[in-house]
Amino acid sequence: MYLPAYYEFYCRVQIVAGHQVLEKIPELLERLKASTPMIITDKGITGAGLVDLVKSAIEGRTKVAAVEDDVPADSDLLTVTRIADKYRENHCDAIIAVGGGSVLDTAKGVNILVSEGSNDLVKFSGAGALKRRLKPLIAVPTTSGTGSEVTLVAVVADHEKQLKMLFTSNVLLPDVALLDSRMTMTLPPAITAATGMDAMTHAVEAYTCLAKNPLSDSHATSAIELISKNILNVVKNPDDKEGRLSLAIGANLAGIAFSNSMVGMVHTLGHSVGAICGAPHGACMAVLLPYGLEYNRHKNASFTAELLFPLAGPRIYAKTPSHSHADRVISFLRQLNDDLHEATDGKHPRALKEMKDSQGNPLISKDKLPEIARKGLGDGTTFYNPEELDYEDLMMVLNHAWEGTPLETQEA
């Protein structure tokens, strides 16, 4: 067991998971001393009928005072302020956030304003500006990926001033994370694959980067096992309820792991590819994950090697000679991407050049790579990466990731 001289671990979010847990919302609200919640969600989710599912699960027991589904894909200040006004007008006393990362960021932003009785969100940005408990917030994720139902950060863009405000505080942790298998049943295969690999990346980087500790490690390995055992099956059999729930729990564990240990260069590059090319985050993570492990291999191969057990199971672990464990982890993840590529009819990318927009046009042209590398160097995640990162190295990694070729010859 790796034991740092000092570490911290915290996740006070109550985690409720199962096939029929939406029905518990009324009693959870009651425990939080709230009775008139506002639902914050987005149009895609209302369109998919998921908000109706939540409403019918609590019908007759909890009065939903307002539903707001006009939340953009990139949460912004004007939206937050507008929804906070709606919350007050309807005399709400809690928030149920139904959606992915952006919905949750918006809900957290709204919660800051309505709890602090303010209209000025900027005042609370940064780390530790918030100290008082906020209004009750129940997070109901609709993808199994981001883990934002258990993170203490929120990002809200101010488009007028062209900046992104970051909020970090323990009080931003939701009160409850509600993982109901019904909420992810309709996710299309390619999104299931990408979001699942996003969660996988959280867990793998949590385990292999610099700020790990025994508790983040145990959450990470448990997440890796669950995701690895289920992701391909669920992509092939979208109706697999047990598999869906396992992926949701895996993503949740991964969220807990990385928010207590931070992440490294896969996120460095992923953030940057996303910002410059508008590429979806999960797919970027999937493509870049093997490269992060390869690049850091000479620094942290022993940690990478330990992941063969949760990733491939005891049989493959026992059959693989211990000096090949790290390489086997990397090839296992590549193979997983290949299998997901096949199972999604080519929609899940194996290389950056395979990433496409909804019209089928390539998202990442090769001439953008220098810009991506330069932007990556300014990302906060570089700090926790085991190996130093410079422009030349990032370009080398990006070129390989674009083509889909490994950084070095595989041994195992």
Added chain:
Amino acid sequence: MYPSENIDFFCPVKINAGKKALEHLPFELDSLGSANPFLITTREATKTGLVKKLINAFKDSDMPLAVFDETGPVSSLETARYAAKIFEGTGCDAVVALGNNPVMDTAKALNMVVSQETEAIEAYSAGQTLEKPMKPFISIPCFPGNGNENGPYAMVGNLAFHSSKLMPDLVIVDPAVIRFEKPLKVTASAMRAITCAIETCIGPSKNHLTEAFAHVAIEFVLQNLLDALEKNDWKNARQALSMAETISECAFSNTKPGMAYMLGLEISRHCMVPEGLCMGIMLPHVLDYVSATEKSFVSDLLLPLAGRDLFAITAEGLRASKVVSMLHEFYYLVYQAANREIPGTLEDTGLPKEKLKDIAQNVHKNSGGEFSSDGCLMVLGHAWSGSAME
């Protein structure tokens, strides 16, 4: 794969562990919204310099620290009420508790008085809910303790309280507050922690979240208890055991007590041996019984107990018996490392054999019928004779 995928897990406790963890106190208090903390501890902690270490942590901050060191060897409502008067009189806004159970229990009672704004906290022991928000509460347990210092319980005088709101916001595990104690106390505390953790992994509340905590606690105890009993390098090992106590409690507070836990508790009532040791003696026998009589998860325990390599090369059908023999062997090694100052068998505890039946019946009753009288008696019988199940 798991008994129930209906997870409901809650651990409100933040853990700060390791060297100089105490130094973060002013920062942590500030982020909990406190400007005027109240330290509750014992005279002994003042005399041995522990309180001074804590005061030093505040040196570079402009935060004052009120010190109350009049907690006695047992918790009492009177002390809690007296401390509450001082807390309120000095305008304090958060509770910091340094010590073991009597201090923690008194601190929890004090917090109920000041946060619920009533001296009559007896009602909360009778099931009334704690309506008002509690004051920020930071716990600094001094290993070895009872193990439930950071849990949702408090025993004040003869009043028992149970609420997750009694759990601390933050637990600080710092080697600076680890004292040298006799093997008996160290072992009792560690065996309680490993029993709670192991039974979490085979009980009805086994799930990925409880296990993420329990596995770490199991590994900490297994890898450190023997070292903690050697005189040379006891401090680091006891620091790890202190973490095991805290982490095990995080898992355990989400589950119902298991058979070894309940038997240990009950046996301890009939002899002069600490409950943790009685649990440690019973643990391998209980696992043997569970794996022999029902479809169980005992075999999965080989992973935290033996590590990846041994787990992977052990055939599935042999894992459970390997778990049982490893735990027998572990207890024997601990017994030797403790210079045989702890009981090695159930008989060594001085428990009269004719009490076994009563113990089995009481555990059956106290578990609400979950553990059968016959089953308990069978386990006790095997533990008495030192024999394995057939």
